[in-house]
Amino acid sequence: MSSGFKGKAPSRRQFLAGAAAAGAGAVTAGAAKAEGDPLITEVQFWASGTGDGVDATPYGLPIRFEADVRRRNVEWLAADTISSINFTPIHALDGTITPAGCAFERHHSGAIELRKQDYRLMINGLVDTPLVFTYDDLERFPREQHVYFCECAANSGMEWAGAQLNGAQFTHGMIHNMEYTGVPLRTLLEEAGLDTAGDLKDKWVYVEGADASSNGRSIPMEKALDDCLVAFKANGGALRKEHGYPVRLVVPGWEGSMWVKWLRRIEVMDGPVESREETSKYTDTMADGSSRKWTWEMDAKSVVTSPSPQAPIKHGKGPLVITGLAWSGRGAITRVDVSKDGGKTWETARLAAPGDKMALTRFCLDTEWTGEEMLLQSRAMDDTGYVQPTKAQLREVRGLNSIYHNNAIQTWWIKPNGEAENAEVS
Structure with missing residues (x-):
């Protein structure tokens, strides 16, 4: 493994000095001299009058120049847009928190409108006192705030057999990362009389949504009592309709279909229901044709978001920041390596901040691009200690006919002109 760049980033002075030594004009290629530039020397229209008043947009929206930063769907992926999915524009975002307005959505029967006043959550089954909570009831309980990623199990699913979709948004965009506010599921189960100190080894909860699909999943009691959250806020505001307003379940680190939206029922049971969404769907097809179930945890995964097909290199040769996202449902990201030659050699990237458990981590590799293919x-x-596998390693176990839980290493072919394409390097 090559030593590469490790530790803290070089200072700006060191970095620009190195770039200057690499070739005259490399740094100034993307920063033209101010002399004679009318945008500097002449008064522009935006500086010659007044702008909008404070009441122009009571609920702020992105400026029109950023209209291209939006969710997109793949039309041929599903028969319609009602039972389908769209993708977060991860190539156009920075940091780690996903704005709610462009965070991916997945529906089984469309996004419904459910008022807070009409909301009810029932806890029943093997509890001492079955209860029904209103929205106002939930707000009375002690709350917690946590940042977690939510990833659809089918994220990158179309890439199993080879490079298919040309863009990080489409290969890895079934994911978002938000700060959730809510009540621990454990608290509500205890309120219903569940003896959380008793023997619950073989107990499960079945969680169900209020939409027409009645989407439901079975969750082992150990997980339910650990870190699951009954959430009513995201990024400080109310949940969006498409994200389950007014209440959804948060199941940190586990596949997104378990994060039931419009949560209406939680039943304590002696075993799993084995519903459609946990038998014929969301199970792993293995190389021998058998299916493996109960693989909820999303393993460590990463992707370079820039440069990438939707975010090509536009500034030409010179300093280049290679950046991307990493995450793990097992815990916290501790390290990300970047390769420019298809995995032959690796350099250790800089983590923008210490990795949080079950949350996105931003990584950067500050480098110099001379126009070579990468x-x-x-x-x-x-x-x-888990290490993200190559496609060959994953296929050896899973074969080519799977859909879910593809966390293989992704490759972008960077051309001399700065454009990028999805590439197959197993």
């Missing part, structure tokens, strides 16, 4: 890859590691 096969860009990233490889994530988490605090359990």
Whole structure:
């Protein structure tokens, strides 16, 4: 493994000095001299009058120049847009928190409108006192705030057999990362009389949504009592309709279909229901044709978001920041390596901040681009010691006919002109 860049980033002075030594004009290629530039020397229209008043947009919206930063769907992926999915524009975002307005959505029967006043949550089954909570009831309980990623199990699913979709938004965009506010599920189960100190080894909860699909999933009691959250806020505001307003379940680190939206019922049971969404769907097809179930945890994964097909290199040769996202449902990201040659050699990237458990982590590799072709890859590691696998390693176990839980290393082919394409390097 090459030593590469490790530790803190070089200072701006060191970085620009290195770039200047690499070739005259490399740094100034993207920063023209101010002399004679009318945008500097002449008064522009936006500076010659007044702008909008404070009441122009009571609920702020992105400026029209950023209209291209939006969710997109793949039309041929589903028969309609009602039972379908769209994708977060991860190539156009920075940091780690996903704005709610462009965070991906997945529906089984469309996004419904449910008023807070009409909301009810029932807890029944093997509890001492079955209860029904209103929205106002939930707000009375002690609340917690946590940042978690939510990833659809089918994220990157179309890439199993080879490079298919040309863009990080489409290969890895079934994910978002938000700060959730809510009540621990454990608190509500205890309120209903569940003896959380008793023997609950073989107990499960079945969670169900209020939409027409009645989407439901079985969750082992151990997970339900650990970190699951009955959430009513995201990024400080009310949940969006498409994200389950007014209440959804948060199941940190586990596949998104378990994060039931419009949560209406939680039943304590002696075993799993084995519903459609946990038998014929969301199970892993293995190389021998058998299916593996109960694989809820989303393993360590990463992707370079820039440069990438939707975010090409536009500034030409010179300093380049290779950046992307890494995450793990097992815990926290501790390291990300980046390869420019398809995995032959690796450099350790800089983590923008210490990795949080079950949350997105931003990584950066500050480098110099001389116009050469690159096969860009990233490889994530988490605090359990798990290392993101290559496609060949994953296919050896899973074959080519799977859909879910594809966390293989992704490759972007960077061309001399700065454009990028999805590439297959197994």
